[in-house]
Amino acid sequence: MADPLPGVSYVMPVLNEVEHIEDAVLSLTAQHYEGPTEVVLALGPSADGTNDVVGRLSAQDPRIRSIPNPLGSTPGGLNAAIRASIHPVVIRVDAHSVLPADYTRIAVDTLLRTGADNVGGIMKAVGVTPFEKAVATAYGSRTGLGGTPHHVGGAEGPAETVYLGVFRRDRLFAVGLFDEEIKRGQDWELNRRLRTTGGTVWFTPELQVEYRPRSSLRRLARQFVATGMWRGELARRFTASNSIRYFIPPLAVLGVIGGLVAGAVGLATGNGLLTAALIIPGVYAAFVVFAAIETARNGLRAFLWYLVVLPTIHIGWGTGFLLGFLKLTRNITARTGR
Structure with missing residues (x-):
């Protein structure tokens, strides 16, 4: 007789969704x-x-229950839900995500087969409006979020981090759950602790979660500035764990701004060498236009939105990274409370 399947607890922090x-x-x-x-x-x-x-x-299904998360923070809500859970497998879920029907079955099979501490897959962004389609394309593109496996896919195997996560509950408690001081990037930081204590974080492309992007440019900009700030903070805290890809957006921001300023001074003063610095923002603009071509299949409006969305992501994230890495924001927790 086959062993019974382990129980699963889905945990989700929820605020204004x-x-x-x-x-x-x-x-x-x-x-x-x-x-x-x-x-x-x-x-x-x-x-x-x-x-x-x-x-x-909750009234319609007894399997659904809620607990209070007064501060509304993501790591605080996750920890509260994990502590209230009862099953040995914990599946983190985001309110913007929609799990395919076979997600849990594949995830638990992979967890048992590999002996990993955490299993995850691909964040498959799906948009409805032309704006959301442009954002979704950026999420799943190497020109958008850098081409990490949990965005664009890749071979199954050990990974630095994965999207969401399917965890062994005992290992979550062994490493101290999510760090509630880290409001964004807490998944990466928790996976770092799992790996440094001898555990394995496992990526499988079989797991794909539908993700609903932010629905407005303002929300998108706020999301990526906040995410970049925390990525910069984590890069400063854990220098040994940094990847070079984290520094590309902030360097691009410095290059574009520096090129624009130097070029403007060159035009005003007639200095040809300084004017030549305009090549840098020009190259970036050409890069954005070239990258936007892949959105043409979603229509002209999605293409035009991509010309705005891609710089918003790059500049927002890169600017936030500089603020966090250089400690140029006094209260990062208050500014990025979720």
């Missing part, structure tokens, strides 16, 4: 997995009706 929360939760209760499951939602102080939706879903 009325547009996405129902689809995210229903994708969990519709999983094709024969083992016992529960959904633990850590509810922040939402002001958009999110908690009312969660209350309705």
Whole structure:
């Protein structure tokens, strides 16, 4: 007789996600997995009706329950939900994600087969509007987020980090859960601790999670500035764990701004050498236009949006990185509370 499948606890921090929360939760209760499951939602102080939706879903399905997350932070909510969970396998879920029906089955099979501490796959961004389609293309492109396996795919095997994560609950407690001082990039930092204590983080392209991008340029810019700030903070804290790819966007920002300033001075003073610095932002602009060609299949509006979206991602992330790495923001926790 085959061994019974381990129980699974889905954990999700939720704050102001009325547009996405129902689809995210229903994708969990519709999983094709024969083992016992529960959904633990850590509810922040939402002001958009999110908690009312969660209350309705909980009343309809006893597997869904919620706990308070008064501060609303992602790592705080994750830790609260993990502590409240009861099963040996913990699956982290984001309110912007929709799991395919076979996600849990594949994830648990991979966890048992490899002996890994954490298993994850690809964040497959999917947009509806032309703007969201442009953002989704950037997420899944090497020109957008740098081509890491959890964005563009790759071979199965050990990895630095993965999207979301399917964890052995005992290993989460062994390394101290998520660091609640780190508001963004907490997945990378937790995976670093798992790896440095002898564990394995395992990537498999079989796991693909549908992700819903931010729906406006303002939200996208805020997201990437905040993410870049924390990436810079982590790069400064853990210098031995840094990859060169983290420094490309901030160097590009410095190059473009420096080129524009030097070029403007050159034009004003007639200095040809300084004017030549305009080549740098010119090359970057040509790069953006060339990269945008891959969005043409989504229509003209998506193509035009990509010309705005890609620089927003690069410049927002790169600027945030410089602020975090150089400690140019006094209270990073207050500025990026989620």
